[in-house]
Amino acid sequence: MGDILATLYPWTKSIHIMAVISWMAGMFYLPRLFVYHTEKSFAGDQLDVTYQVMEEKLFKVIMTPAMITTWIFGLTLVLTPGIVDWSSVWPYTKLVGILGMTWCHEWLGRRRKDFSTGQNRFTGRQYRMMNEVPTVLMVLIVLSVVVKF
Numbered sequence: 001m002g003d004i005l006a007t008l009y010p011w012t013k014s015i016h017i018m019a020v021i022s023w024m025a026g027m028f029y030l031p032r033l034f035v036y037h038t039e040k041s042f043a044g045d046q047l048d049v050t051y052q053v054m055e056e057k058l059f060k061v062i063m064t065p066a067m068i069t070t071w072i073f074g075l076t077l078v079l080t081p082g083i084v085d086w087s088s089v090w091p092y093t094k095l096v097g098i099l100g101m102t103w104c105h106e107w108l109g110r111r112r113k114d115f116s117t118g119q120n121r122f123t124g125r126q127y128r129m130m131n132e133v134p135t136v137l138m139v140l141i142v143l144s145v146v147v148k149f
């Protein structure tokens with residue numbers, strides 16, 4: 001099993017990175033959509049309906065499948081022999097980053113549902129601030145896995 005995973009390593013990592021790119025695209029764009037949704041539309045108007053469709057498609061068709069793929073191929077990399085040195089610090093800082101990123105994903109999913117039931121309670125400014133969180137987590141994750149401190 002270890003031999004097969006080692007042979008597949010470049011492929012596993014390529015798919016992991018492609019999935020990460022797709023997931024991050026959504027993690028950066030969805031809170032931006034929420035900013036405009038909050039500031040430029042009213043519950044029930046045409047723009048509200050359009051934003052809801054865009055947000056649902058982005059979350060269900062791109063972000064969630066990309067997150068699941070990232071996890072599956074990331075965990076496959078963890079199981080690949082010789083890839084993770086558990087005596088280093090980076091696997092733990094990366095773990096903090098990916099758990100934070102997954103929490104952000106779930107939080108954004110709950111806010112999407114708020115919009116779809118006309119119950120959004122956050123301001124555009126709060127969504128702007130939330131927009132920065134995935135960026136900070138991405139910096140932590142990439143530095144962890146590339147610099148490997």
Ligand code: HEM
Binds near residue numbers: 013078
């Ligand atoms: C969701 C759970 C995740 C797991 C279990 C995971 C695990 C891993 C592992 C074990 C590696 C291999 C490291 C190596 O080859 O030396 C890796 C590579 C990588 N991961 Fe993740 N990862 C996850 C999510 C993420 C996220 C969210 C990002 C970016 C925001 C990310 C970015 C990367 C990058 C850029 C690499 C390639 C690093 C290199 O080869 O230099 N990963 N990941």
